[in-house]
Amino acid sequence: MAVHMRKQPGQLTVVIKLGTSSIVDEKTHQPLLSILSLIVETACSLHAAGHRVVIVSSGAIGVGLRRMNLPRRPKHLPKVQALAAIGQSRLMSLWDQLFGHLEQPIAQILLTRNDIADRTQYQNAQNTFIELLSMGVIPIVNENDTLAVTEIKFGDNDTLSAITAGMVQADYLFLMTDVDCLYDKNPRTNPDAKAISVVEDIAELAADVSSAGSSLGTGGMSTKIVAARLATSAGVTTIITKSSKPGNISSIIAHAERQRKASMSSRNSVTNFTEDGVPIAQTSALDLQESTHHLSASTSILQDQQPARTSSPQPEEPVPLHTCFLPISNPIRDRYFWILHGLAPHGTIYIDTGAWTALSDKAGLLPVGIVDVDGHFAQQEAVRIVVVKRLSSSHSPKPTSTSMSAHPPTTPGAAAHAVHAPIPIRHPLSHTMSSSQIISQHPPQYEQHNPTPFEVGRAVVNYSATEIRRIKGLHSTQISEALGYADSEYVALRENIAFFGAERSRPTTPNLGERRAGVNGEGVELH
Numbered sequence: 001m002a003v004h005m006r007k008q009p010g011q012l013t014v015v016i017k018l019g020t021s022s023i024v025d026e027k028t029h030q031p032l033l034s035i036l037s038l039i040v041e042t043a044c045s046l047h048a049a050g051h052r053v054v055i056v057s058s059g060a061i062g063v064g065l066r067r068m069n070l071p072r073r074p075k076h077l078p079k080v081q082a083l084a085a086i087g088q089s090r091l092m093s094l095w096d097q098l099f100g101h102l103e104q105p106i107a108q109i110l111l112t113r114n115d116i117a118d119r120t121q122y123q124n125a126q127n128t129f130i131e132l133l134s135m136g137v138i139p140i141v142n143e144n145d146t147l148a149v150t151e152i153k154f155g156d157n158d159t160l161s162a163i164t165a166g167m168v169q170a171d172y173l174f175l176m177t178d179v180d181c182l183y184d185k186n187p188r189t190n191p192d193a194k195a196i197s198v199v200e201d202i203a204e205l206a207a208d209v210s211s212a213g214s215s216l217g218t219g220g221m222s223t224k225i226v227a228a229r230l231a232t233s234a235g236v237t238t239i240i241t242k243s244s245k246p247g248n249i250s251s252i253i254a255h256a257e258r259q260r261k262a263s264m265s266s267r268n269s270v271t272n273f274t275e276d277g278v279p280i281a282q283t284s285a286l287d288l289q290e291s292t293h294h295l296s297a298s299t300s301i302l303q304d305q306q307p308a309r310t311s312s313p314q315p316e317e318p319v320p321l322h323t324c325f326l327p328i329s330n331p332i333r334d335r336y337f338w339i340l341h342g343l344a345p346h347g348t349i350y351i352d353t354g355a356w357t358a359l360s361d362k363a364g365l366l367p368v369g370i371v372d373v374d375g376h377f378a379q380q381e382a383v384r385i386v387v388v389k390r391l392s393s394s395h396s397p398k399p400t401s402t403s404m405s406a407h408p409p410t411t412p413g414a415a416a417h418a419v420h421a422p423i424p425i426r427h428p429l430s431h432t433m434s435s436s437q438i439i440s441q442h443p444p445q446y447e448q449h450n451p452t453p454f455e456v457g458r459a460v461v462n463y464s465a466t467e468i469r470r471i472k473g474l475h476s477t478q479i480s481e482a483l484g485y486a487d488s489e490y491v492a493l494r495e496n497i498a499f500f501g502a503e504r505s506r507p508t509t510p511n512l513g514e515r516r517a518g519v520n521g522e523g524v525e526l527h
């Protein structure tokens with residue numbers, strides 16, 4: 001059953017993510033009371049204006065370090081988990097005390113990826129959020145570090161905050177950080193670096209933009225961009241701004257809402273700027289009551305905050321520096337968002353272009369379109385879908401005894417050209433990953449000059465990896481002959497397949513690597 005966040009007209013849901021460095025001092029691990037107090041005041045004033053607020057708070061390990069008088073984070077995972085257990089309760093007590101001064105009730109939600117791997121549990125978590133928000137409570141979310149090991153980790157709290165924003169169908173996600181916005185170059189070494197105020201299409205963001213943050217030593221800017229991509233795909237306007245000035249959140253929302261309304265009335269509207277190149281708000285009042293919709297992305301350009309300067313007829317309030325990532329115009333539906341981002345993939349299915357075309361025409365995934373499989377996964381687990389070019393010799397519609405081999409041999413000729421070094425597979429939510437990161441077992445063989453295969457989406461599969469190895473390339477009528485049973489004619493039902501970049505009517509053809517099944521569909525080489 002679909003979960004819907006019912007909201008009053010004009011009511012916004014705002015998720016604010018604070019990293020460890022915004023919560024405790026990096027050296028002493030003492031709580032940064034001034035920042036925390038300002039966050040509490042901001043959250044309470046948004047709440048008083050009728051909006052809903054969720055906080056994603058890191059800091060459990062930092063607070064634990066302080067409590068146990070330890071100078072730095074240990075390497076040993078059980079120690080880190082113990083420190084998180086010590087720190088989490090103190091962290092929540094700190095938040096509760098601060099919010100208590102303003103009589104604002106809060107609640108703790110601790111999540112691991114495992115908690116939301118089951119659709120019903122994911123919806124249970126959503127229902128808890130709905131209930132808390134409708135009771136006027138501010139949920140405070142963190143990863144359940146005491147339970148989370150690498151396999152069930154979200155990875156970082158930026159990702160967790162984006163998943164949370166998707167779960168609560170938020171209007172805004174604020175990623176509070178130690179830089180005030182993204183720049184097109186490193187501003188420390190490039191005096192002409194321009195602040196990026198609006199990112200309309202995150203896919204167009206140049207690779208070196210993200211590294212500008214990292215080279216400043218801010219760290220984690222790339223995880224913020226990944227989080228922004230994830231949240232904007234779910235329809236959430238995502239803002240990067242400075243955590244030391246949380247009071248800016250209200251004026252940034254007010255500015256973004258004005259821009260949204262302006263862009264609705266005129267696509268050619270422009271932002272006014274001060275002499276210093278700071279964008280200017282049209283009014284100073286925080287008037288968020290009428291707003292319900294998101295900013296709409298129309299074109300794929302970056303607007304910088306510096307060059308356009310126009311004189312303003314009235315005294316206007318400068319808007320604090322920030323970068324606003326606009327949501328996509330056709331957000332991913334909740335179930336697909338869960339498949340793409342709630343579930344951890346356990347393997348990879350390589351499909352041919354015929355299957356890709358069929359999927360884009362809303363068909364399910366049949367075994368005939370599958371070229372190869374990587375990883376070990378069970379039925380009903382999530383896998384990546386990667387499109388590759390199947391060479392003409394690769395199609396083998398008949399099951400044979402050799403085609404049932406779980407680990408088929410490769411064809412000798414191709415192996416001579418193959419490389420076993422980490423193979424890059426482009427993932428739409430991150431920078432290039434090595435295959436060692438995403439393919440755990442039996443790395444496939446690619447020729448060095450191959451274009452990078454592209455992960456187009458994820459699926460929850462009806463058959464295990466071993467079963468799919470046996471039925472790949474077969475017609476559905478041959479499944480029972482190959483396996484001795486046939487649970488479904490589809491490897492994945494259409495409702496269990498989701499594509500990155502929203503459910504576009506017809507996905508564009510990705511950059512393809514080629515992959516050829518050997519004699520009778522067994523060996524696999526990439527050319």
Ligand SMILES: N[C@@H](CCC(=O)OP(=O)(O)O)C(=O)O
Nearest residue numbers: 019020058059060061156157
């Ligand atoms: N969950 C951990 C923090 C994990 C994390 O991503 O931290 P950060 O990069 O500081 O946002 C904690 O509470 O200490």
